[in-house]
Amino acid sequence: MAKKLTIDGKEITARDDTTIIQAAHEAGIVIPRYCYHPKLSIAGNCRMCLVELEGRPKLEISCNTPVADNMVVHTNSPAVVEGRRAVLEFLLINHPLDCPICDQAGECGLQDYYMQYGLYHSRFQEEKVHGRKVVDFGPDVVFDSERCILCTRCVRFCKEISKTNELGLFERGDQAQIATFPGKQLDNPYAGNTVDICPVGALTSKDFRFKIRVWFLQETKSVCPGCARGCNIDIHHHNGQVYRLKPRQNDAVNETWICDAGRFSYKAINDNRVFIRTYGKTAGYSRPAGRRLWNRPLRPYVRMGEQRWVSWWLPRAPMKTIIFSPGWRLTSSWPPMSSCILVCLEMKTTS
Numbered sequence: 001m002a003k004k005l006t007i008d009g010k011e012i013t014a015r016d017d018t019t020i021i022q023a024a025h026e027a028g029i030v031i032p033r034y035c036y037h038p039k040l041s042i043a044g045n046c047r048m049c050l051v052e053l054e055g056r057p058k059l060e061i062s063c064n065t066p067v068a069d070n071m072v073v074h075t076n077s078p079a080v081v082e083g084r085r086a087v088l089e090f091l092l093i094n095h096p097l098d099c100p101i102c103d104q105a106g107e108c109g110l111q112d113y114y115m116q117y118g119l120y121h122s123r124f125q126e127e128k129v130h131g132r133k134v135v136d137f138g139p140d141v142v143f144d145s146e147r148c149i150l151c152t153r154c155v156r157f158c159k160e161i162s163k164t165n166e167l168g169l170f171e172r173g174d175q176a177q178i179a180t181f182p183g184k185q186l187d188n189p190y191a192g193n194t195v196d197i198c199p200v201g202a203l204t205s206k207d208f209r210f211k212i213r214v215w216f217l218q219e220t221k222s223v224c225p226g227c228a229r230g231c232n233i234d235i236h237h238h239n240g241q242v243y244r245l246k247p248r249q250n251d252a253v254n255e256t257w258i259c260d261a262g263r264f265s266y267k268a269i270n271d272n273r274v275f276i277r278t279y280g281k282t283a284g285y286s287r288p289a290g291r292r293l294w295n296r297p298l299r300p301y302v303r304m305g306e307q308r309w310v311s312w313w314l315p316r317a318p319m320k321t322i323i324f325s326p327g328w329r330l331t332s333s334w335p336p337m338s339s340c341i342l343v344c345l346e347m348k349t350t351s
């Protein structure tokens with residue numbers, strides 16, 4: 001039976017098996033969360049999804065509170081905002097100031113809510129608890145225990161989705177930490193998804209670590225060509241180079257997951273690309289444009305990423321060819337080539 005409730009003044013009809021966070025999501029209201037994930041069981045341990053329910057004395061977590069008839073929910077009242085600020089302050093007590101070197105920066109749940117709730121000045125004066133910074137979890141996953149907020153998404157993924165049970169939550173209190181069980185590695189065909197669902201930078205991909213800041217990446221929707229299932233993906237790329245593939249939610253095909261074989265299939269797109277334009281054919285063999293290159297506009301070659309080739313060629317070409325080459329356009333919007341020419345002229349005048 002459907003339930004009728006009000007969330008932030010909006011009257012909503014929700015299925016009776018839903019929780020407040022799900023009902024709000026369906027009504028277009030986003031409630032902050034860390035441990036909640038729509039495809040995993042409910043843990044209710046981060047307390048970030050607090051909401052105020054009229055008639056109840058305390059704030060409640062919306063991810064584990066079922067909807068009820070005539071419920072009145074406030075997701076952004078002053079009490080809720082204060083509650084979330086307190087939760088964030090607690091989560092950040094032992095969190096390192098790693099953002100400048102953290103791969104998650106730019107898409108991190110802690111950063112986003114930290115900015116949103118204005119926790120700019122820490123009151124914490126004591127020494128933080130230090131943990132292991134680089135823990136090799138498996139062939140592609142590295143763990144940083146200081147960054148982990150113990151939401152247990154990764155543990156639940158290995159238990160409920162891959163059903164491989166490599167990860168567990170060990171110890172208690174401020175010594176609690178995620179680790180692999182003795183003798184086990186996070187090595188299953190879906191392990192890369194743990195990096196995707198980690199809301200902070202605790203789990204990072206060896207393949208993607210330190211390659212590029214995420215705000216440089218553009219996203220293009222696509223479908224994985226790895227097999228006939230056709231999982232929906234986002235291609236993250238920059239300057240014509242693909243850096244990673246991420247699953248795109250499609251509940252009819254892949255839900256929110258992709259396998260590691262598909263995840264790393266992007267490498268074939270980057271490897272062995274032909275960057276130098278070829279012309280002419282001799283018995284079916286394409287020759288790279290060689291000595292006659294200076295008679296052709298160079299700009300496309302540089303655009304295609306062959307700057308190293310051009311910087312090799314420039315010092316060897318006759319001066320008049322460099323200056324009067326047809327199609328040559330030296331503009332301030334082309335700093336790499338301007339630098340090449342300055343280096344080249346300098347070499348020629350000093351040699």
Ligand code: SF4
Pocket residue numbers: 095096097098099100102103104105106108109110111147200201202
């Ligand atoms: S996990 Fe988030 S808040 Fe923590 S260091 Fe990384 S980017 Fe910064």
Ligand code: SF4
Pocket residue numbers: 147148149150151152153154155178197198199200202203
């Ligand atoms: S490693 Fe990430 S996903 Fe796992 S418990 Fe820590 S914060 Fe959560």
Ligand code: FES
Pocket residue numbers: 032033034035036043044045046047048049050061062063064
């Ligand atoms: S999202 Fe509800 S307690 Fe974590």
